[in-house]
Amino acid sequence: MSEIQNFQTFDPFAGGDPIDATEKEGYIHIRIQQRNGRKTLTTVQGLPAQYDQKRMLKIFKKDFACNGTLVDDEELGSVIQLQGDQRAKILGILTTEAGIDRKQIKVHGF
Amino acid sequence: MADIEEKLDAMKIEDQDPEFMLDLSMKKKKKKSKKVEEEVEETQDAQEAAPAGDDAAAEEDPMAMFGDLKKKKKKKVKSEEDGAAPAGEEQPADGTTESFDFGDMKKKKKKKKVDFSAFEDGQEQGGDDGPRDADDPFAEDDASSSPFKASGGVGDAEESWIGTTRDYTYTELLSRVFKILRQNNPDLAGDKKRYTIVPPSVMRDGNKKTIFANVADICKRMRRPPEHVIQFLFAELGTSGSIDGSQRLVIKGRFQQKQIEAVLRRYIVEYVTCKTCKSPDTMLDKENRLSFVVCQSCGSTRSVSAIKSGFQAQTGKRAAQRARAAARISPRKDHTTAPLHQQGREHPYVGQTAIGYDATQRSAPTI
Numbered sequence: 001m002s003e004i005q006n007f008q009t010f011d012p013f014a015g016g017d018p019i020d021a022t023e024k025e026g027y028i029h030i031r032i033q034q035r036n037g038r039k040t041l042t043t044v045q046g047l048p049a050q051y052d053q054k055r056m057l058k059i060f061k062k063d064f065a066c067n068g069t070l071v072d073d074e075e076l077g078s079v080i081q082l083q084g085d086q087r088a089k090i091l092g093i094l095t096t097e098a099g100i101d102r103k104q105i106k107v108h109g110f
Numbered sequence: 111m112a113d114i115e116e117k118l119d120a121m122k123i124e125d126q127d128p129e130f131m132l133d134l135s136m137k138k139k140k141k142k143s144k145k146v147e148e149e150v151e152e153t154q155d156a157q158e159a160a161p162a163g164d165d166a167a168a169e170e171d172p173m174a175m176f177g178d179l180k181k182k183k184k185k186k187v188k189s190e191e192d193g194a195a196p197a198g199e200e201q202p203a204d205g206t207t208e209s210f211d212f213g214d215m216k217k218k219k220k221k222k223k224v225d226f227s228a229f230e231d232g233q234e235q236g237g238d239d240g241p242r243d244a245d246d247p248f249a250e251d252d253a254s255s256s257p258f259k260a261s262g263g264v265g266d267a268e269e270s271w272i273g274t275t276r277d278y279t280y281t282e283l284l285s286r287v288f289k290i291l292r293q294n295n296p297d298l299a300g301d302k303k304r305y306t307i308v309p310p311s312v313m314r315d316g317n318k319k320t321i322f323a324n325v326a327d328i329c330k331r332m333r334r335p336p337e338h339v340i341q342f343l344f345a346e347l348g349t350s351g352s353i354d355g356s357q358r359l360v361i362k363g364r365f366q367q368k369q370i371e372a373v374l375r376r377y378i379v380e381y382v383t384c385k386t387c388k389s390p391d392t393m394l395d396k397e398n399r400l401s402f403v404v405c406q407s408c409g410s411t412r413s414v415s416a417i418k419s420g421f422q423a424q425t426g427k428r429a430a431q432r433a434r435a436a437a438r439i440s441p442r443k444d445h446t447t448a449p450l451h452q453q454g455r456e457h458p459y460v461g462q463t464a465i466g467y468d469a470t471q472r473s474a475p476t477i
Contacts, residue, residue: 033423035425
């Protein structure tokens with residue numbers, strides 16, 4: 001009986017997919033901020049805990065040839081901060097190398 | 111994860127894999143080429159690219175030559191793609207469907223107009239490759255809408271395939287359907303009514319400020335409170351600013367018109383368009399700290415998240431920051447007395463309820 005798909009019961013009030021819920025919360029935000037002149041800062045906020053921030057920072061710094069730090073924020077935890085506009089490159093690395101879903105990443109800025 | 115491990119190993123060994131290096135250099139090239147594309151018109155592009163390519167080739171090793179080649183190719187054809195480069199992810203959509211001359215014609219037009227389908231596509235495909243190089247979302251749009259557009263042009267011209275014995279292709283049949291539909295029932299096949307918004311008029315105020323003159327007008331057209339729009343702008347741009355005497359918005363930092371436009375587009379996608387029927391005819395309702403977009407044409411309600419500015423790195427002088435903190439009478443938490451751009455940071459309690467309630471994608475039409 002259960003093999004017939006139409007006969008399976010579906011409880012609409014059971015609540016959403018649990019995976020969906022975690023994803024909702026776990027957005028990775030990539031932001032840009034203007035500094036003086038044509039200089040910019042890129043911040044990566046909300047990287048999942050399974051990625052070691054220190055090591056990620058090291059990879060970013062090496063790959064993009066820029067400097068950067070880890071900043072601790074009271075509310076948002078530690079945030080990776082990089083010099084220059086690295087948004088596209090970070091996005092590339094996170095999606096291809098780290099295998100993070102594109103939908104989980106939000107890129108802000110102009 | 112395993113990939114990262116490999117990566118780290120590669121880093122430890124100081125001399126890197128030559129292929130890896132090559133990869134990086136290519137990425138860099140791509141980026142550079144994009145910048146060039148932004149600046150100049152398409153027609154000038156080829157001329158502009160040539161000198162840039164030349165000196166790049168001169169200063170780097172033969173490896174770079176490949177990157178250079180790639181760049182040129184991309185500019186011309188836009189179909190050949192190496193999967194490795196992240197910048198090129200939006201290309202396939204472009205290459206697969208035919209976008210012949212529409213590309214140019216439409217692009218010119220759309221500079222002025224705020225087009226809805228463009229946003230949608232941009233959002234799905236990877237919303238933010240869009241804003242960076244302003245012409246890519248347009249390209250995507252062309253590709254995605256081309257079946258319908260093409261149906262008008264191609265459909266009338268030849269339907270010689272009718273009656274032939276071969277299998278009809280999908281596009282042929284689709285164009286036929288649209289042709290007939292257009293003949294009999296023009297409003298259904300509809301070229302959708304374009305939702306237009308005047309382009310933001312942006313000018314520089316001195317060296318460090320940007321004036322966005324027609325905010326009020328744009329907000330009125332979108333039927334959104336200016337505060338909401340401005341808050342979004344500031345959160346996205348990571349700056350602050352104020353409204354001057356004649357209802358113009360003064361933004362700290364240098365921004366170009368297209369940058370502001372890109373942010374506005376994102377605002378429209380997120381807070382104006384109805385996700386169910388794509389109509390821009392919506393209202394923003396606020397019920398005890400939760401915002402809902404209520405569609406006026408189909409009646410659906412969708413909850414939207416509050417605007418959050420997120421992490422703000424410190425960019426100013428530290429001394430100035432300290433002085434300001436000292437001047438504050440009660441050095442409590444920032445967000446109680448925060449300026450407009452920081453208010454988006456929600457109270458933790460609200461954040462939790464919002465998550466519990468979150469139905470951003472589940473929009474249920476209420477009858």
